[in-house]
Amino acid sequence: MGTIVTSALGERASVLVLADDFDLTDEGESRIGAEHRDADDGPIAVETHAAAPEEVDDERLADADVAVVTDEAGLDRIRSADRVGPVIAYVDDPADPTATDPHVDAVAGSPAALSETVSWLLARDRRSVVRSEPTRTPSRIEQLNAGMTEIAAVRSVDEAYRAAIAVADQVFPTYQAVVAVRDGAWIEPVVASSGTPVEDCNRVRVGAGVAGRTVQTGDVSVAPNPNPESRFGTLLTVPVGDDVVFQLATDETHGDAEFDDADRRLAELLASHLEETLDRISVTETLRTERDRLLALFTNVPDPAIAYDYVDDEPIVRQVNDAFEETFGYDAETVLGESVDDYIVPPDAEPEAGDLNERLRRGENVRREVTRTTADGPRHFILHVIPIHLDASNAAGYAIYTDVTDRREREETLRRQNERLDEFASIVSHDLRNPLSVAEGYVDLVRETGEVDRLDAAAEAIDRMDELVADLLSLARQGRAVGETESVSLTAVAREAWSSVETGTATFAVESEAVVEANRTRLRELFENVFRNSVEHGRESPADDLSVSVGTLDEEDGDAGFYVEDDGTGLPEADVDRVFESGFTTDDSGTGLGLAITKRIAEAHGWTVHALAGGDGGARFEFRTS
Secondary structure, eight states: OOBOOOOTTTTEEEEEEEOTTOOSEETTEESSOSEEEETTTEEEEEEEEEEOGGGOOHHHHHHOSEEEEOSHHHHHHHHHOSOOOOEEEEOSOTTSHHHHOTTOOEEEOSHHHHHHHHHHHHHHHHHOOBOSSSOOOOOHHHHHHHHHHHHHHOOSHHHHHHHHHHHHHHHOTTEEEEEEEEETTEEEEEEEOTTSOGGGSOOEETTSHHHHHHHHHOOOEEEEOSOTTSSEEEEEEEEETTTEEEEEEEEGGGOSOOOOHHHHHHHHHHHHHHHHHHHHHHHHHHHHHHHHHHHHHHHHOSSOEEEEEEETTEEEEEEEOHHHHHHHOOOHHHHTTSBTHHHHOOGGGHHHHHHHHHHHHTTOOEEEEEEEEETTEEEEEEEEEEESSTTOTTOOEEEEEEEOHHHHHHHHHHHHHHHHHHHHHHIIIIITHHHHHHHHHHHHHHHHHOOGGGHHHHHHHHHHHHHHHHHHHHHHHTTSOOOOOEEEEHHHHHHHHHHTSOOTTOEEEEOOOOEEEEOHHHHHHHHHHHHHHHHHHSSSSTTSOOEEEEEEOOOOTTOOEEEEEEOSSOOOGGGGGGTTSTTOOSSTTOOSOHHHHHHHHHHHHTOEEEEEEOTTSSEEEEEEOO
């Protein structure tokens, strides 16, 4: 036999908790307990203290019989100490890095587990046994603590049940153990001790039998087996969460063994470890399911999307989906680890992107319309950025780009159409009403007086209305595409237009042989309106001299085009910016639509038009085609 060597523990022991916010009490009682008992050596009185890790010196740490850590700060203090006793990690998750550190001797996840583990370590160190042979059999609390590691290491529910039964077979060798799980209205046995087939364990309804009542009430019970035909006698039943029970049963093959307080305490501790493991597995499986679901959504969403980490005021790409690669033209390997702004934000949008990044830094949820550079050029997107943690600085998150370019173009087309409708309504309600009233007045006058020569004035009013209607129809067509284009001679089309306008004594010259890509009919209409404007507004009276010319613009900064210029009275300086507005005219008899139609024809071709003073003081209209 070996010799028992007593340690220096004595009758009083100390436990030091390395945490500055640790509550030493739990519902009015000590988390660790004031006295611990070992079956062989009697009671051990315990004093418990808590202190911030940085406030504990080496001497105080060495004097502690047991040290308890709750986080990495406590572990750092343990690692830097010259000497330290046994260490317990008091954490919720047995897989936590604090629990798996090599400096840790045991793990506890609840106040009850912490108290039991302190008892085990104090008793172990109190004995400090040196035996030659035979080797001392570990106590049941030692076996249970050793089994905690096995239970904590499992990764599935079935493994957890089997591990719990394996530990029970070691800690309770004279009893039979079973784990039963709620399945609807029934409690179904799923795993039992070796030598006890699960099929021999009866299932019961929730609320019936010992296991059924325990699931319903959540209370621990010690009761006789209600099944007289079973070989099992007394049942110790412990709830494991809401839907699982752990049972120990006395076996007639072991005589009249009965459960004592130690059995009950150890069974509850084992059930507590199993519950913690099941909760961890449940959370892990839920997170894994959500992660897989989110990954599938992220990958298959039709809009471009990125997952980012916000680092040093930049959204750093962590992952992109297929739609991002296709839309923006960059494969994942190119942009991973890079700031997405460097690849898709156009230079003129950098201030807007900086403001957006500032909002991301504050952890805000952002929804904004932006312009981004794609593989097909600039396009408009609704950018929706969702941080994983709102109101958290430097948060990671997701950004989704929904292309709204086509919608924007439709909205712009609709806006222009509405503007034309407003123009038409204004012209119809005002300009057409005047000649219509004049015509009606003269017709009524002829009826009253019989003076038919007054019908000439009515006819003039009708002619005026006809002119307005023609202009309105022309204006309405300008919102449409120009149709097919071709290479046409600027000289030929300009001369055709001049010949169709009543120009009186005005002279005309073409100073260009240029060819332009245009719709011939619409280009002729453009010239007709500009020529008519010069003839009608460029001179004080029809007898005054007027010269109109057409020429080619000098190419500047890549621009090309043509101009129409006259040497008449010129444009009113105060109104030069309004000459292309519908209805604007300086002549009471004018419709104010000619130059508006001109601008619409130019825009339909993709050209721009500008009005400015001519070289001889007249009016000049420049059309830039590129």
